[in-house]
Amino acid sequence: xxxxxxxxxxxxxxxxxxxxxxxxxxxxxxxxxxxxxxxxxxxxxxxxxxxxxxxxxxxxxxxxxxxxxxxxxxxxxxxxxxxxxxxxxxxxxxxxxxxxxxxxxxxxxxxxxxxxxxxxxxxxxxxxxxxxxxxxxxxxxxxxxxxxxxxxxxxxxxxxxxxxxxxxxxxxxxxxxxxxxxxxxxxxxxxxxxxxxxxxxxxxxxxxxxxxxxxxxxxxxxxxxxxxxxxxxxxxxxxxxxxxxxxxxx
Amino acid sequence: xxxxxxxxxxxxxxxxxxxxxxxxxxxxxxxxxxxxxxxxxxxxxxxxxxxxxxxxxxxxxxxxxxxxxxxxxxxxxxxxxxxxxxxxxxxxxxxxxxxxxxxxxxxxxxxxxxxxxxxxxxxxxxxxxxxxxxxxxxxxxxxxxxxxxxxxxxxxxxxxxxxxxxxxxxxxxxxxxxxxxxxxxxxxxxxxxxxxxxxxxxxxxxxxxxxxxxxxxxxxxxxxxxxxxxxxxxxxxxxxxxxxxxxxxxxxxxxxxxxxxxxxxxxxxxxxxxxxxxxxxxxxxxxxxxxxxxxxxxxxxxxxxxxxxxxxxxxxxxxxxxxxxxxxxxxxxxxxxxxxxxxxxxxxxxxxxxxxxxxxxxxxxxxxxxxxxxxxxxxxxxxxxxxxxxxxxxxxxxxxxxxxxxxxxxxxxxxxxxxxxxxxxxxxxxxxxxxxxxxxxxxxxxxxxxxxxxxxxxxxxxxxxxxxxxxxxxxxxxxxxxxxxxxxxxxxxxxxxxxxxxxxxxxxxxxxxxxxxxxxxxxxxxxxxxxxxxxxxxxxxxxxxxxxxxxxxxxxxxxxxxxxxxxxxxxxxxxxxxxxxxxxxxxxxxxxxxxxxxxxxxxxxxxxxxxxxxxxxxxxxxxxxxxxxxxxxxxxxxxxxxxxxxxxxxxxxxxxxxxxxxxxxxxxxxxxxxxxxxxxxxxxxxxxxxxxxxxxxxxxxxxxxxxxxxxxxxxxxxxxxxxxxxxxxxxxxxxxxxxxxxx
Numbered sequence: 001x002x003x004x005x006x007x008x009x010x011x012x013x014x015x016x017x018x019x020x021x022x023x024x025x026x027x028x029x030x031x032x033x034x035x036x037x038x039x040x041x042x043x044x045x046x047x048x049x050x051x052x053x054x055x056x057x058x059x060x061x062x063x064x065x066x067x068x069x070x071x072x073x074x075x076x077x078x079x080x081x082x083x084x085x086x087x088x089x090x091x092x093x094x095x096x097x098x099x100x101x102x103x104x105x106x107x108x109x110x111x112x113x114x115x116x117x118x119x120x121x122x123x124x125x126x127x128x129x130x131x132x133x134x135x136x137x138x139x140x141x142x143x144x145x146x147x148x149x150x151x152x153x154x155x156x157x158x159x160x161x162x163x164x165x166x167x168x169x170x171x172x173x174x175x176x177x178x179x180x181x182x183x184x185x186x187x188x189x190x191x192x193x194x195x196x197x198x199x200x201x202x203x204x205x206x207x208x209x210x211x212x213x214x215x216x217x218x219x220x221x222x223x224x225x226x227x228x229x230x231x232x233x234x235x236x237x238x239x240x241x242x243x244x245x246x247x248x249x250x
Numbered sequence: 251x252x253x254x255x256x257x258x259x260x261x262x263x264x265x266x267x268x269x270x271x272x273x274x275x276x277x278x279x280x281x282x283x284x285x286x287x288x289x290x291x292x293x294x295x296x297x298x299x300x301x302x303x304x305x306x307x308x309x310x311x312x313x314x315x316x317x318x319x320x321x322x323x324x325x326x327x328x329x330x331x332x333x334x335x336x337x338x339x340x341x342x343x344x345x346x347x348x349x350x351x352x353x354x355x356x357x358x359x360x361x362x363x364x365x366x367x368x369x370x371x372x373x374x375x376x377x378x379x380x381x382x383x384x385x386x387x388x389x390x391x392x393x394x395x396x397x398x399x400x401x402x403x404x405x406x407x408x409x410x411x412x413x414x415x416x417x418x419x420x421x422x423x424x425x426x427x428x429x430x431x432x433x434x435x436x437x438x439x440x441x442x443x444x445x446x447x448x449x450x451x452x453x454x455x456x457x458x459x460x461x462x463x464x465x466x467x468x469x470x471x472x473x474x475x476x477x478x479x480x481x482x483x484x485x486x487x488x489x490x491x492x493x494x495x496x497x498x499x500x501x502x503x504x505x506x507x508x509x510x511x512x513x514x515x516x517x518x519x520x521x522x523x524x525x526x527x528x529x530x531x532x533x534x535x536x537x538x539x540x541x542x543x544x545x546x547x548x549x550x551x552x553x554x555x556x557x558x559x560x561x562x563x564x565x566x567x568x569x570x571x572x573x574x575x576x577x578x579x580x581x582x583x584x585x586x587x588x589x590x591x592x593x594x595x596x597x598x599x600x601x602x603x604x605x606x607x608x609x610x611x612x613x614x615x616x617x618x619x620x621x622x623x624x625x626x627x628x629x630x631x632x633x634x635x636x637x638x639x640x641x642x643x644x645x646x647x648x649x650x651x652x653x654x655x656x657x658x659x660x661x662x663x664x665x666x667x668x669x670x671x672x673x674x675x676x677x678x679x680x681x682x683x684x685x686x687x688x689x690x691x692x693x694x695x696x697x698x699x700x701x702x703x704x705x706x707x708x709x710x711x712x713x714x715x716x717x718x719x720x721x722x723x724x725x726x727x728x729x730x731x732x733x734x735x736x737x738x739x740x741x742x743x744x745x746x747x748x749x750x751x752x753x754x755x756x757x758x759x760x761x762x763x764x765x766x767x768x769x770x771x772x773x774x775x776x777x778x779x780x781x782x783x784x785x786x787x788x789x790x791x792x793x794x795x796x797x798x799x800x801x802x803x804x805x806x807x808x809x810x811x812x813x814x815x816x817x818x819x820x821x822x823x824x825x826x827x828x829x830x831x832x833x834x835x836x837x838x839x840x841x842x843x844x845x846x847x848x849x850x851x852x853x854x855x856x857x858x859x860x861x862x863x864x865x866x867x868x869x870x871x872x873x874x875x876x877x878x879x880x881x882x883x884x885x886x887x888x889x890x891x892x893x894x895x896x897x898x899x900x901x902x903x904x905x906x907x908x909x910x911x912x913x914x915x916x917x918x919x920x921x922x923x924x925x926x927x928x929x930x931x932x933x934x935x936x937x938x939x940x941x942x943x944x945x946x947x948x949x950x951x952x953x954x955x956x957x958x959x960x961x962x963x964x965x966x967x968x969x970x971x972x973x974x975x976x977x978x979x980x981x982x983x984x985x986x987x988x989x990x991x992x993x
Contacts, residue, residue, distance in 0.1 A: 049904055070760050079906030089897035093919045102915050106906025109669055114914045155901075162905055 001027055002048070002166065002198065007057035009043050009222075017043040019222040020057070025200065025215075027165075030192045032213035032230070033202040036242055039219040041202035045168045048200070049081045050074055061166070079106025082159025082197075084188075086171040088151040092144035096135065096154055099143050100126040103161025129157040133187060149180035156187050167191065169201040173208070181205075185212050206233065305964030309972050311568050314422035315430075315561035321345060321363070321417045322377075326352035327408035334412070346417050355406035363417055366396040372419035376404055379411035390417070424561040445554070447531040452512065454524040457540065457552050461521035465549070466541035467511055468493040469525075472534070478506030482514055483543050491539050491548035498543065509536060525554065567966040570954060575973045577868050578950035579981075581943070582936035584872045589879025589936075590929050596880065597887030598913060600841040603899075604891060608834025608909075612822055613775045614759030615831050619782035621755035623789060625748030633743040636694055640701035647709055653702045657695045664692035693746075700739045707732030779822035780815040787814025841884075848881035853939055857948040871948025875936050883932055890924040891917060926992050930985040937981045941974045 002025040009018040017040045025031050033041045046052040048059055050066060059066040061077070069077055082103070090099045104122045105113060112118075118126075130136045133153035138146060143154060152172060159167055169188060173181035189212050192199045203209050209216050209230045216233065218226035218241040225241055226233065239246065279285075289295055321344050326334035329352035339345035344365040353359055361374060370392045375384040387402045407413075424430035447453055464483030470492045471477045479488070481498035488494050501511070512526040523538060536554040541547065598604055610618075643649040668685040711729025715722045763771060791810030800806055821831065857874035864870050898916040907915065944952025951970055958967035 051900055051904055070764060072760065075906045075908065077906075078904055081904070083901065083904040085897060085901060087897050089895075089901035091898045091916060091919045093922065094915070098915075102902050102907070103905050105902065105908075105911045105915065110908050110911055111669060114910055116914075158901070158905070168904075 001025070001060075001062065002200075003058075003060040004044075004048070005058045005060070007044070007047060007059065008055050009040075009047060009052065010055045016222050018047065018054075018219075021219070021222070021224045022057075023217055023224065023227055025198055027198055028192070028196045030189065030199045030201070030212060030214045032209045032216045033200065033219065034204075034206070034209060034216055034241065035202075035219035035225075040222040041219055042170050043222075044219065045083075045170050045200060045202060048168060049078050049083065075106055079162055080165045082162045082164035082167040084152070084155050084159050084167060084169040084172045086174045088148075088155045088175075090143040090151055090154055090158075092142065094143060095139070096130065096141055096143055096146065097123075097126055097139040099154055100129055100139075100157045100161050103129075103158040106162065126157075126161060129160045130154075132160065133157045148176055149183065152176060152180075152184050153187065156184065156191075160191065164197055166198040166200065169199060171202050171204065174204055181208065188212070206230075206238075209233070302964055306968045306971070308965055309567075309968035310565050310963075310965035311969055311972075312426070312562040313565040314424065316420050317423050319344075319419050319421060321366075321419075322414045323348055324412045325359075325415045326412050327357075327404060328352070328354050346415065348415050353404060355408040356404055358401060358403055359415075360399065360401050361390075361415060361417070363390070363392065363398045364396070366392045366398065366417075366419060367421055368392060368394050368396045370396075370419045370421055372417055374400065374402060375416045375418065376407065377414040377416050378405075378407040379409035379413045384416065387415075392419075422562065426562060429560045429562065445533045447509075447525075447527045447529050447533060449529045451526055451529055452524055453527075453533065453554075454522055455552075455554060457521040457523060457538075457550070459521075459550060460519055461514070461516040461540060462542040462544070462549055463516070464543045465514060465516070465521075466493075466498040466543045466546075467514060467523070468496075468498075468539040468541065469506060469509065469511055470537045470539060471507070471509075472536060478510050480511060481541075481543050486541075486543045486546050488541055488548075489546040491541065491551075493539065493541070498541065509533060511538070523552075565969075567958075567969045571951065571969045571973045574944075574951040574954045574970075575977055578940045578944075578952075578974075579937065579977060581868045581872045581948075581950050582875065582933065582940040582981075585875030585879055585940070586929065586933045586936050588872070588876040589883055589932070592876075593880045593883035593887060594925070596841065596845075596884040597891060598917070599837050600845060600884055600888035601891035602835075602838055603894075603896065604913070604917065605834035605838040608837075609830035609832045610756070611759060611763055612779060612831055613763060613771055614756050615833060616775060616778040616782040616818070616822075617755035617759045618752040619786055620778070621751040622748050623785060625751030626744045628751065629744030629747030630740060632694055632747060633697055633740040636697035636739075636743070637701055639694075640698045640705065643702060644705040647706070650702050650706050650709075654699060654706065657699050657702075661692045661695050661699070664688050664695075668692070697739060697743050700735060700742075704732045704735035704739065707735065776819060776822045779818035781818070783814035783816070783818025783821070784811040785814070787811055787817070790814075841888075845881045845885045848877060849885060851878070853878040853943060853948075854946045857943055857946045861947040866947040866949070868949030871940060871943040871950055874948060875939055875943065878939075879932055879936060882935075883928060886928045886932075887921070887925060890921050890928070894920040923992070927989055930989050934978075934982055934985050938978055941978070 004024070005022050007018050007021045008016075010016050019040075021040075021044065033044065035041050043052055047054045048061075048066070050069075054067055057067070064073075064077065066074075066077055091102075098116075101118050101122065104118065104126070108118060108122060127136060127139060130139055133156055135146075135150060135153055135157070138150065138154075143151065146154065152175075155172075167188065172188065173184050176184060185208060188199055188201060191197050201213070203213075213230050215228065216226065216230045217224060218233075218237075220241055220243075226237055233241070323339065323346045324336045325348050334352040336348065336351045339347065342365070344363075346361055346363045349360045349362065366372075371389065372392075373389050374387040376387055377384055385405045385407065387404070388400060390398045390400045392398045445453070464481065466479070466481040466483075466486060466488070468476050468488070468491065469478040474492060476493045476496060479493045479496050479498045480501045480503070482501060485497050485499055487497050501514070508531055509525055509527040511523060513522075513524040515522045515524075525533070527533075533554045537551055538554065539551045540549045542549045640653075643653050668688045708729045709732075711725045711727070711732060713725070714728060715725030718725055762774075766774075787810040788807055791806050795801070795806035853871075853874045856877055857870055860870035860873045864873065894917060898920065899912055902912045902916040940948075940950045940952075941955075942952045944950045944954065945956045947953070951974060955967055955970040955974075958964070958970060
């Protein structure tokens with residue numbers, strides 16, 4: 001159970017990115033976050049694993065206040081939260097396998113890992129995750145030799161490597177074409193249904209929201225403007241979320 | 251669009267003003283830089299310039315022995331009544347003709363030379379009748395075909411007898427393709443050079459004929475006295491020669507004088523005799539009479555100084571340049587590798603994107619600052635214990651090797667147990683305590699291993715050096731590594747212990763923050779911060795005190811202590827509002843400042859300090875270059891770190907990685923190509939820099955170049971410059987090829 005209570009983020013310079021946002025995500029839910037660019041979706045996701053320090057408010061995950069955790073505790077929390085990024089964020093010059101193994105860094109011995117030694121079972125597990133996303137034969141290639149869709153699948157494998165209880169996906173398909181977008185979303189859906197992993201996914205396209213999400217929340221200028229099942233987003237709600245001049249494209 | 255005239259006018263005026271300003275700037279520049287075209291036009295300057303340029307254009311790569319060749323023609327002054335007919339020259343041989351064949355004293359003549367060497371230079375003399383006097387008339391230069399023609403005024407030294415006009419050319423003996431054996435005459439005085447005993451006290455020369463089977467050798471000094479009379483066979487009496495009547499003794503029984511025969515080696519067509527003596531002993535005019543011991547008669551006599559050299563041969567400038575250029579290349583190599591090794595970790599400290607987010611709670615920072623000096627002290631103590639333990643073992647090489655095998659195995663098991671590869675749950679405090687003790691003991695073991703290793707390296711190196719002959723430098727290198735290791739173990743231990751203690755202090759700080767009431771922490775951290783500040787300030791005070799020789803405890807301890815405590819107190823009070831202290835940015839600014847300060851000092855200046863420390867030579871040069879390389883590369887590297895993609899860092903951080911893991915997995919893979927590229931670029935710079943670092947005493951080719959320039963030996967300097975050009979160009983080419991290949 002993830003509880004976000006009165007979360008507010010003000011960046012240095014005074015930009016109000018999140019304004020008193022509160023919502024709850026039960027375990028195993030597929031929640032999608034929608035809103036215009038700059039509405040605070042990325043900030044919200046990054047506040048949950050504290051890649052961005054929230055200014056005010058609390059985030060309670062499995063009964064632990066994430067905002068109060070020390071660095072060491074935060075490391076232990078983060079290793080249970082997988083993250084998938086819009087620009088994949090792979091290390092281009094490293095091998096695909098190494099990129100996947102990065103997901104295990106929170107678990108392995110730090111001293112050994114800095115000289116690139118991973119326990120055998122972790123390496124085996126990395127291969128399994130790669131085969132799960134259908135990229136087993138690419139393990140020894142450099143990450144930048146892969147296509148965009150393949151890179152995002154590596155990103156998913158890296159998140160799976162963490163044995164996550166929750167996955168934060170920050171516009172995972174915004175850089176991909178519609179066909180690839182569905183294939184990535186299907187992987188996330190599979191993880192959500194089979195492994196019962198909670199998924200928080202920010203999305204641009206409403207058809208994807210309708211197709212995959214159990215529930216949706218919408219942000220506009222940092223404020224929560226909608227919370228409910230995707231089917232409730234009608235034309236009025238749409239205008240409320242995206243502004244009066246917006247038109248539905250899909 | 252129509253042009254706006256107003257604006258155009260303004261622009262024109264501004265342009266003219268800018269031009270005028272530019273002219274004024276240039277005029278002032280000419281004035282202060284002493285631009286003086288009169289100097290350039292002056293004739294003496296020009297001849298000097300031409301002379302220097304000509305010297306530079308003739309690098310002293312090869313040494314030629316030279317020979318003077320005189321060509322004469324008969325000539326009359328004044329003209330005899332019946333006219334004068336000179337000797338008919340051989341038209342195919344080298345000859346000169348004079349036109350007219352006779353003149354009144356002081357008259358003008360035209361001298362033509364034919365069949366001389368091409369482009370040879372020579373001097374024309376007039377040799378008056380019945381005298382050896384050579385009156386210099388002029389110099390000449392032959393053309394491509396070996397001819398010359400010159401008009402000269404004769405001297406008023408006539409006579410009834412015919413006299414000569416003489417052309418003397420000084421020519422090199424031999425060519426590169428056709429080398430000629432000649433006697434050595436470096437000072438070109440026409441006589442063989444005196445030979446001195448070389449620095450190693452041994453001189454071997456060749457007897458150009460077979461020696462008798464058991465020769466007797468009489469070493470004869472310049473006064474024709476026998477200094478030593480020995481034989482390789484049975485004693486015999488000389489019947490003739492310098493040692494007539496003396497008895498030859500076996501080699502080793504007659505020790506001779508300042509020069510003695512050490513060894514005789516016979517051969518089918520030649521023999522070799524080795525002489526021994528003090529370095530610098532002049533061996534001119536010493537001879538060896540070689541006796542046939544069976545009949546007691548002299549077989550042959552050889553002059554010791556009869557040294558035969560080839561012409562042309564590699565000049566001394568060239569061999570010296572070769573030695574120095576090798577030194578130069580390796581100087582640059584050492585400086586670059588050493589500098590890179592240090593600069594890589596330092597560059598992370600000067601990268602804003604890595605340091606920006608590092609901030610620690612006040613309590614933790616204060617505890618860590620207190621732990622720093624304690625850790626250094628504890629480290630020095632631990633290193634002391636380890637040294638004592640290792641000294642028990644270093645007497646026996648066997649024990650050392652045994653220790654080097656057994657202790658690492660024990661350490662491996664200890665670390666393996668104490669640091670499990672995967673940790674699902676945090677260990678209990680009791681477990682943690684036992685692990686810490688085990689790791690501490692294992693670490694002392696590690697220091698012992700390092701001491702043993704250093705002692706083993708020294709032993710091995712000293713053993714190897716005399717056995718590797720030409721490769722003895724490998725032995726000395728191994729021994730030096732051992733010495734260096736021994737010297738830095740204590741430092742490394744001190745730093746490592748300080749690091750560990752600071753880490754523990756940090757954990758304690760975090761624990762206190764989590765487990766003690768926040769009111770208590772807020773009060774507790776005030777004295778803590780004051781103590782830490784005072785401690786740090788006293789350490790700085792002690793450093794400054796030792797630099798400026800201040801011994802007054804008030805100035806060294808109390809005042810800095812009070813200031814530091816005040817700063818700590820202020821920070822702690824301020825931390826009421828702001829919990830975290832942005833230590834990362836402080837480190838970033840300090841690192842940047844230090845790098846910029848060091849970088850702004852040229853290595854040529856730095857080397858002056860290093861020369862004082864380690865003496866004149868390439869070592870000082872490589873240290874100065876290495877220091878500059880560290881500062882320059884750390885800055886360039888850090889800018890590369892700042893320009894990497896932030897995405898991977900975010901991704902790795904999000905997976906729960908530590909800061910070091912983040913650097914290893916998200917930062918380092920991204921910076922490898924630019925780092926290699928900058929290192930190679932720096933290698934280029936260091937090669938160029940090392941060629942002149944010798945000007946300030948830093949060794950390498952620059953030392954030689956400066957010496958040659960000061961001695962006005964431009965031909966030798968030209969060899970040095972040629973070598974520099976070749977090395978810099980080839981290194982440039984090499985590094986660009988490597989860069990293409992890797993990056």
